[in-house]
Amino acid sequence: MNVCCAAQGNTRSFMSSFIIEGNGNTRRKAFPYVLFLWVSVLGLWVGTWSPGLAAATGTDTGTEITDRLTQGEAALASGYIEMAETILVPLLDRVGNEANASQYTRLALALARLHLGARRPSEASMILANASNAALCKTIDTSSCSVAHDSAAMCAAIVDIKARLLLLQGFRERAVDTFHQALTLARCANDPASLAVIQLNRLSFVLKEPGDIRPVITEVDDALQHIPHGLERLRLSLALGRLAHPWDLAVAHRHLIAVVKDENSRLAAQALVALATVYQTQKRFREALTLVHRAFRRLAEDPAAFLRLRLEFLQGVLFTSLGRPLEALKAYRRALSHLKVVHPDLPVTDLKGNSLFQEIIAPLYRKMTDLLLRQAAHAPEEKAQILRREAQESLDAFRFAELQDYFKNACAVTREPFTRPSVGTATLYPILLNNRIELLLGIGDIIHQASVPVERPRVARSVRKLALSLRVRNGRIVPYDHERAIQLYRWLIAPVTKWLQKNDIDTLIYVPDGVLRILPLVALWDGKRFLVERYQVVTAPGLGLIDSNPRPAGPLRAFLAGLSEPGPVVAKLPSWMTTPFLRGSNVRQVGTRGTMTMRGVSLRALGSARESRAMSDHDLSRLKQALALPGVAKEIAAIAGLLPGDRVENETFHLRAVEEAIGLPYRIVHIASHSVFTGDPERSFVLTYDDLLSINRIATLFQPKAFDKVPVELLTLSACQTAEGDDRSPLGLIGVAVQSGARSALGALWPVEDSATQELLTAFYTYLQTSGTSKARALQRAQLELQTKEKYRHPLFWAPFILVGNWQ
Numbered sequence: 001m002n003v004c005c006a007a008q009g010n011t012r013s014f015m016s017s018f019i020i021e022g023n024g025n026t027r028r029k030a031f032p033y034v035l036f037l038w039v040s041v042l043g044l045w046v047g048t049w050s051p052g053l054a055a056a057t058g059t060d061t062g063t064e065i066t067d068r069l070t071q072g073e074a075a076l077a078s079g080y081i082e083m084a085e086t087i088l089v090p091l092l093d094r095v096g097n098e099a100n101a102s103q104y105t106r107l108a109l110a111l112a113r114l115h116l117g118a119r120r121p122s123e124a125s126m127i128l129a130n131a132s133n134a135a136l137c138k139t140i141d142t143s144s145c146s147v148a149h150d151s152a153a154m155c156a157a158i159v160d161i162k163a164r165l166l167l168l169q170g171f172r173e174r175a176v177d178t179f180h181q182a183l184t185l186a187r188c189a190n191d192p193a194s195l196a197v198i199q200l201n202r203l204s205f206v207l208k209e210p211g212d213i214r215p216v217i218t219e220v221d222d223a224l225q226h227i228p229h230g231l232e233r234l235r236l237s238l239a240l241g242r243l244a245h246p247w248d249l250a251v252a253h254r255h256l257i258a259v260v261k262d263e264n265s266r267l268a269a270q271a272l273v274a275l276a277t278v279y280q281t282q283k284r285f286r287e288a289l290t291l292v293h294r295a296f297r298r299l300a301e302d303p304a305a306f307l308r309l310r311l312e313f314l315q316g317v318l319f320t321s322l323g324r325p326l327e328a329l330k331a332y333r334r335a336l337s338h339l340k341v342v343h344p345d346l347p348v349t350d351l352k353g354n355s356l357f358q359e360i361i362a363p364l365y366r367k368m369t370d371l372l373l374r375q376a377a378h379a380p381e382e383k384a385q386i387l388r389r390e391a392q393e394s395l396d397a398f399r400f401a402e403l404q405d406y407f408k409n410a411c412a413v414t415r416e417p418f419t420r421p422s423v424g425t426a427t428l429y430p431i432l433l434n435n436r437i438e439l440l441l442g443i444g445d446i447i448h449q450a451s452v453p454v455e456r457p458r459v460a461r462s463v464r465k466l467a468l469s470l471r472v473r474n475g476r477i478v479p480y481d482h483e484r485a486i487q488l489y490r491w492l493i494a495p496v497t498k499w500l501q502k503n504d505i506d507t508l509i510y511v512p513d514g515v516l517r518i519l520p521l522v523a524l525w526d527g528k529r530f531l532v533e534r535y536q537v538v539t540a541p542g543l544g545l546i547d548s549n550p551r552p553a554g555p556l557r558a559f560l561a562g563l564s565e566p567g568p569v570v571a572k573l574p575s576w577m578t579t580p581f582l583r584g585s586n587v588r589q590v591g592t593r594g595t596m597t598m599r600g601v602s603l604r605a606l607g608s609a610r611e612s613r614a615m616s617d618h619d620l621s622r623l624k625q626a627l628a629l630p631g632v633a634k635e636i637a638a639i640a641g642l643l644p645g646d647r648v649e650n651e652t653f654h655l656r657a658v659e660e661a662i663g664l665p666y667r668i669v670h671i672a673s674h675s676v677f678t679g680d681p682e683r684s685f686v687l688t689y690d691d692l693l694s695i696n697r698i699a700t701l702f703q704p705k706a707f708d709k710v711p712v713e714l715l716t717l718s719a720c721q722t723a724e725g726d727d728r729s730p731l732g733l734i735g736v737a738v739q740s741g742a743r744s745a746l747g748a749l750w751p752v753e754d755s756a757t758q759e760l761l762t763a764f765y766t767y768l769q770t771s772g773t774s775k776a777r778a779l780q781r782a783q784l785e786l787q788t789k790e791k792y793r794h795p796l797f798w799a800p801f802i803l804v805g806n807w808q
Helices: 003-008 032-042 051-055 062-077 080-089 091-098 100-119 120-132 149-168 172-189 191-205 210-224 231-244 249-260 265-279 284-301 305-321 324-346 356-376 383-405 456-468 482-492 494-502 512-516 570-574 574-580 619-625 633-642 654-664 695-707 730-740 754-768 775-787
Strands: 425-432 437-443 446-452 509-510 536-539 556-563 587-592 595-599 645-649 668-677 685-687 692-693 714-724 744-748 801-805
Touching: 051 191, 051 265, 062 080, 080 100, 091 100, 100 120, 100 149, 100 172, 120 149, 149 172, 149 383, 149 775, 172 191, 172 570, 172 587, 191 210, 191 231, 210 249, 231 249, 231 265, 249 265, 265 284, 265 305, 265 509, 284 305, 305 324, 305 356, 305 595, 356 383, 356 437, 356 446, 383 425, 383 446, 383 570, 383 730, 425 456, 425 482, 425 494, 425 512, 437 482, 437 494, 446 494, 446 730, 456 482, 456 512, 482 494, 494 574, 536 775, 556 633, 556 654, 570 619, 570 754, 574 619, 633 645, 633 668, 633 714, 633 754, 654 668, 654 695, 668 730, 685 695, 695 730, 714 754, 730 744, 754 775
Parallel strands: 425 509, 509 536, 536 801, 556 645, 556 668, 668 714, 714 744
Antiparallel strands: 425 437, 437 446, 587 595, 668 685, 685 692, 744 801
């Protein structure tokens, strides 16, 4: 039940990996364009911000506006986007009416940064255009630099943000050119701080080749020599020290040492961390550990929770490298205690798409789990159970953070207490570590452990090869890869079979890790039969992320929506989706078994984001034909004959109809339309007749129902497709169940055959109506029924369907 998202929306804070926790004054005397340049790009914290500052009051004067603007800038620089928005947005009308162009431009820059951080590109573009007009940027002649220095510097800040906005939108080449424009303006301003910052931005975001990087490092190094000693120079030196490694170790070392020698304890501690990281890469582990200890001493009594989190994590890594696992585990545990303090306010992503989850949180949980399970494997059973439970709880916290990272929203998901499964049900955690698979099998109060020595890349190759054999490739059915299926069965199931059989387990709650998310477990082969013939399988992102209570009694009233013939929505589809269709990757595939209509096409892992493009009437007509799903009409009619409720199809299946229907007391929501899941929730959606229904919008619509006494029992998306080559794409299907508040979701991992889908889902709902039949059992029976038919025997027809969440 996600109260946080309802209250806060999706505007979360962001910072890059270059976070500095400064302890200076939030009131800056320097001209504000410098603040916008280096804080917003490098992600450096300015000053110590407290939300309490927002409560400050004053008289209705220009001074009060300046004070509030400064408070908003400080909140934004510290990553508090929601608080900054509360302060800054109301100032817009007042500043426009009462202030000069300079003050308006300053506010506009702050708001542009805010929208950029909240990933609202259209709003950021609009406010940047207004700022550019107010600063008269178009009148600047950069060829002669005949302009006031302050004006050129302000325009440099504006153009710099435009460059980062282009990066966010996926237009890298245009961003590179725009950074050059910002650089030209900074040189016209003859301001070393502006020049240094923009060059640091280029180092951070766009420069890749050593021949381009080294001259920029040299230029920034020179520019910093012309900046007066003070907090600003220290922060820029810290940024250069980090970015210069490994390209120019002498420059990196000189600037980091300069920061270490300063009296600013937090900056010095971060410089020591940077130096320790350099030593770590050089395998100078003892020296690196010494630097970490120096950083702790510099912090003294300063809480600096986020910085201490980084220090403890690095200390754990170094202890492990030095063969001191017990000390490493203690360090990781301390790091987790700091993470709990700062996690509610942690940023999710930076403008480069990097995240603190990928940089620190995921490695922290993985390394800690690795050490816990190494100890558990050789500990007495009582102690081993404690260690395994701690590892499992860490894994659940890891999955929770992973979904937050996927949705780029720290309150996108919430955790629920997990009720111990009933007799006959087991939880299976396969954990992919560098040199082995650890299997945790939970049965009742006991957690069993098995270790399989195999390299992670080898597992990934086998999973991908098996998954490819479960797809239609180039218009034909690929032979099922029995060899890979047996191999994966031996790695993932065989080591725990003795416990499964001893306890008469018939239901597996499967918590996949990494690339295993694209593996339908039911398709594994033991040499005689498929896993689906032995076990009912439900996928869970983590035990604390699903509602484990039994299904409430009562009729399963359904809302059914089908799109067999798409309408105006086709003109709104992004080009990365329409191109495969228009280039001939039609959903109608002609293979050895005749013509098959697939519910979708294979979408490759997406690169840059591209908006929809204008298409000719001919292309629109072709696209409508390619996206048609003739089996949907029959599917909806069949299910309507099984479940009471209402239905909308084609012209009546418009976005508003869905929004209105969700508010009604339906237990099942079944959508038979193209559903696209990628590694980015912003590019994951369902097609209605007239518009795109984003998965974030689905969550918003469903959330109020999570508070109902009888929430949505099942959300079915019967034409799913995930982007190939992106192991995170299935998180869209997994996450939509968690984020929406629906107790379960049913969908496919990739495009499925139209008639097979219609038959499988009709069978599923038929069995679900049988008294005492769980959702997991109903899906298993439907898959087995399809398997008995010769034309559907190949697992590509039935295996891609997974049930996520509650299995009862």
